[in-house]
Amino acid sequence: MKTTYTPLLGIIFDFDGIILETEIPRYEAWRSLFQEYGLTFTVDQWLMGVGTGPSVFNPAELLVEQSNGMIQACQAQEIADQRAQALVNEQPVLPGVLELIQAAKSRGIKLAVASSSEQEWVIGNLDRIGLLTSLGAVCTADDVTYVKPDPELYLLALKQLGLSAENCLAFEDSTNGLLSARKAGLQCVVVPTEMTVGMDFSAATLRLASIENFDLTNFPIPGTKISPGE
Numbered sequence: 001m002k003t004t005y006t007p008l009l010g011i012i013f014d015f016d017g018i019i020l021e022t023e024i025p026r027y028e029a030w031r032s033l034f035q036e037y038g039l040t041f042t043v044d045q046w047l048m049g050v051g052t053g054p055s056v057f058n059p060a061e062l063l064v065e066q067s068n069g070m071i072q073a074c075q076a077q078e079i080a081d082q083r084a085q086a087l088v089n090e091q092p093v094l095p096g097v098l099e100l101i102q103a104a105k106s107r108g109i110k111l112a113v114a115s116s117s118e119q120e121w122v123i124g125n126l127d128r129i130g131l132l133t134s135l136g137a138v139c140t141a142d143d144v145t146y147v148k149p150d151p152e153l154y155l156l157a158l159k160q161l162g163l164s165a166e167n168c169l170a171f172e173d174s175t176n177g178l179l180s181a182r183k184a185g186l187q188c189v190v191v192p193t194e195m196t197v198g199m200d201f202s203a204a205t206l207r208l209a210s211i212e213n214f215d216l217t218n219f220p221i222p223g224t225k226i227s228p229g230e
Contacts, residue, residue, distance in 0.1 A: 010136075010168035011104055012157050012186070014051075015115035015122050017173035017193040018211070019097055019131070023050060024195060025087030029080045030059045037067045043195065050196060051174025052116050052148050081121070093129055096212030101134055103216045112137035114157040116147035116176070136161050149176040154184035171211065175199040189214060 016022040027046045034041035041059065049057035059080070060073040104111055112135055115122045119142040126132040137160035144152040158165055165185030172178045173193050181188040182203050190204040191211055201207055208214055 006166050008109060008167065008169060010110040010112065010158075010161050010163045011100075012112045012114050012154060012161075012168055012170045012181075013097075014170070014172045014174075014177045015113050015126070016117055017050075017196065018171050018191060019094060019113070020088060020125060020129070021091050021094060021193065022084070022088050022125075023173075023193055025091065026080070026084040027195070028087060029083035030063075032083065033076060033080055034059075034063060034066075037063065037070060039063070039066050047195065047199075051172070051176030051180075088125065089128075093131075095210050096214060100211055100214060100216060101131065105134065107216070110136045110161045110163060112139065112157040112161055114139045114153040114170075114180075116141050116153065118142060148174075148180035149183070151180050151184035154181055154186060158184065169205075172204075175201065178203055 013019055016026075023046075027041075027043065030046065031041045041062075045057070045062070046059070049059070058073070060076040063071060063076050064073050101111060113122065113126065115138075117140060119138075119140040122140045123132065123138055126135070126138065132138070137157050139153050139157045139160065141147050144150075144156060146152045154165075154170065158168060161168070168186050170177075170181035170184075170186045170188040172181055172188055172190055174196050178188050178190055178201060187205040188203075189206045189208060190201045191208050192199065192201065206214075
């Protein structure tokens with residue numbers, strides 16, 4: 001029996017929780033805003049929307065409802081975004097990300113981001129931390145009809161990179177992201193955050209505590225196939 005390998009030609013990263021720790025800052029921004037209206041906003045509520053978009057769970061709409069319309073959704077979103085950005089500005093790029101990007105570029109591996117967050121948030125932060133020019137594609141909620149767990153974001157990233165799913169690997173931190181990658185045909189390395197560590201990642205190709213634990217040179221290349229009888 002002979003083991004053959006499909007070459008790794010592309011890596012597609014989620015953004016929130018993979019490149020930057022944004023989940024805790026974004027949650028804290030909303031929690032503080034709810035608190036100003038005498039309301040409670042829990043981690044469990046925030047987790048309903050992690051890895052997907054406002055069509056699944058929108059804290060702005062919840063705040064409008066629970067405050068009896070004392071604030072409008074667009075106003076709440078703007079305030080929360082400003083607070084979250086101020087907190088995210090203090091966050092470093094997560095461990096191992098820069099090293100993996102450099103190693104991939106040195107091997108000619110194409111790079112992309114596929115995120116359920118808005119374009120302004122993703123591209124703005126990628127540009128701020130100096131990673132935008134390293135990417136061959138950046139796909140966000142503004143580019144698709146359906147966000148994760150639908151595979152549309154990953155399928156678009158693959159199309160823009162000009163690669164097949166069997167030649168690419170995804171990095172995710174949420175169940176919704178993992179399901180999206182798998183539905184698109186990619187293998188997926190999961191790196192949970194403090195907020196997502198309790199999610200179901202049974203469908204992951206590999207689970208790591210940190211991207212710095214990922215060894216590009218020794219990782220089994222996506223698309224490993226066993227050819228019987230050879």
